[in-house]
Amino acid sequence: MIEVPEIQPDDGDGDGVQIDLISGERMANLRTMEKIRLILDGVHDGNIVILEEGLDPDEESRLIEVTMSEINPEEFTGIEIETYPRPSSDDGGLFNRLMGRESDPDNKLTVIGPANRIETLHKDENLISALVTRQ
Numbered sequence: 001m002i003e004v005p006e007i008q009p010d011d012g013d014g015d016g017v018q019i020d021l022i023s024g025e026r027m028a029n030l031r032t033m034e035k036i037r038l039i040l041d042g043v044h045d046g047n048i049v050i051l052e053e054g055l056d057p058d059e060e061s062r063l064i065e066v067t068m069s070e071i072n073p074e075e076f077t078g079i080e081i082e083t084y085p086r087p088s089s090d091d092g093g094l095f096n097r098l099m100g101r102e103s104d105p106d107n108k109l110t111v112i113g114p115a116n117r118i119e120t121l122h123k124d125e126n127l128i129s130a131l132v133t134r135q
Contacts, residue, residue, distance in 0.1 A: 017048060017117075017132050024053030036063050040070065043079055043114050048132060054083055054110035063112075078115040082128050083108050 020042045027035055035055065040063075042049045055063060060081070071078050085108045111118075111128060122129040 019048045019050060021050050027051065027053060032059050032062055035059060036066050039063060039112055043112060044076060046114055046117060048113040048118060051110040054108040079112055080115050080118045080120060081112045082120055082123055083110045084128050
């Protein structure tokens with residue numbers, strides 16, 4: 001068995017942007033508020049959160065409600081959220097190849113990030129293009 005070294009989180013001194021790729025399997029075992037906390041905790045830390053399977057409409061509405069209640073102009077300006085539906089001809093995509101499994105073609109990919117760091121430049125049926133800035 002090959003041991004993979006543990007990666008330590010950035011201490012804030014680097015120029016990088018942390019991207020959290022969260023599998024559908026991990027989200028499937030969480031209740032709605034646990035999902036929302038997982039997402040918002042990452043975004044509060046300045047990370048971009050990518051959900052393999054997205055949220056259902058009720059969960060997304062609840063995420064927006066909770067986000068609005070936590071907005072503070074000095075500390076947290078909110079979220080930017082874009083959902084990318086996967087067509088039925090999807091071959092599993094990059095995320096599933098990274099995770100080593102096949103995908104349900106009805107799933108959707110959702111990208112969530114801090115409103116003050118992520119700006120959607122373009123979105124169509126095949127592409128989400130975003131600009132991520134440093135804090």
